Amino acid sequence: MSKDHETVRQRKYTEIVEMRDTVFGGVENRGGNMLEKTVENVLGPSINSFIIWVLQESRKNGIQRLYFLARDGYLMYQCARIYCEKQQLPIECRYLSCSRYSVRIPLFHLDMEEALEYVCRGGIDVTLDKILDRAGLTCQEKAMVLELLPAPKKNRGIIPYSELSQVREVLKNCQYFMDCMYQHSVEAYPLLEEYLKQEGLLETKKSALVDSGWVGSMQKTLNTILGRLGRKEKLTGYYWGLYELPRGVKREDYFCYYFSPEKGLKEKVYFSNCLFESIFSAPHGMTIGYEKLRGRIFPRYGEIDEQRQEFMIWLSEYIREYTKKAVRAVTDLYQIDTVRYKKIVKELLRLFMGYPTASEAELFGSLEFSDDVLDNSRQQVAVKMTEQEIRGNHVWNKALTMLGIRKGYIKESAWLEGSIARLGKRENYHWFMYRMYKYLLYIRKKYYYLKMREKE
Known part of the structure; x- marks a missing residue:
């Protein structure tokens, strides 16, 4: 697409934001290049609208503390702290370092059937290596499992979605694999327990999680652990969107902003959760576990590409500055019409995610993404x-x-x-x-x- 087409697109974003009478319309644009303009016209209004909704809903439900889950919740956490400070809101914001990997593995030994279902689920280009990584196996253990598997199942290429159930049955019948998965889970459980206690999750404050969402399994997993530790009140959750919910949870404990399992078909079709995760992330690697140092529990982060880290640091600072400008125009956060704001976000994301220009696709499409529990096999989004x-x-x-x-x-x-x-x-x-x-x-x-x- 031509440069003129790109200019038309940015002008369209600006019109959507400025002509709808929002607090974002008064934010002075300083963006010179396309990336800066997109933050100001699309990304900034989107994440700020979500956070305003989260804070309003939290007040309605008497929430005293919000836990923003790594890594999708990092920029959300930065924005929420600014609103709470400037608006003097009685809500405490915390950043909880966790991932599906760091939280799921410690729980595997409590329900091996569910664990097996989880590690053998679908994804982009699922291989046997990926499945064994999801189970937490070491390189030596993976090699031994491959030796023990029947010859037809030793293929390390991409596994078609329709064959994953067969792989699951083969692994279920491999006692060595099941024993390894069980042992790693048992060893990881105590440190996760200590970390959650340290972060105040057993305190009596009414608390909720904030995350991008998609399935909501982290909320169920954390509630399972916290219930075993003695927490009486379950955590609720505020999510950008949910496609479905885990089995056995209460629907009323899950709050959705952009779309829900029951509603928002068009929003889902014109949305890309993978692109969302590529942009709204953190300047650190995935949480791969926990360690104890000097009497405290610290998260262990995986590696992060230097260029990716620099981008996330820049984006974090830029969105923080944008949020500081936006919050100045807020007289009473609780009077903002979040339904109307969400309609604006839908217009913006429908264009940005559903009909990207060539320049947008080249810039944001080159961001790295991994849909697996580990970041080992990253590719351009x-x-x-x-x-x-x-x-x-x-x-x-x-x-x-x-x-x-x-x-x-x-x-x-x-x-x-x-x-x-x-x-x-x-x-x-x-x-x-x-x-x-x-x-x-x-x-x-x-x-x-x-x-x-x-x-x-």
């Missing part, structure tokens, strides 16, 4: 693809392959809309064909979610 590879993600081919009716490998992109824009050929056609798949996907997901809730 909008990986470059050929037109044939993109056609493989069209509605009928992808649906039939996912159902196991059609055989073959589909190269996937974490943000396919961005990959289409980077290709620059027949964008509207490819976006439409992929969007039809997303409509079917989320309709189906809602159907099975509601069916599951009926049985509970």
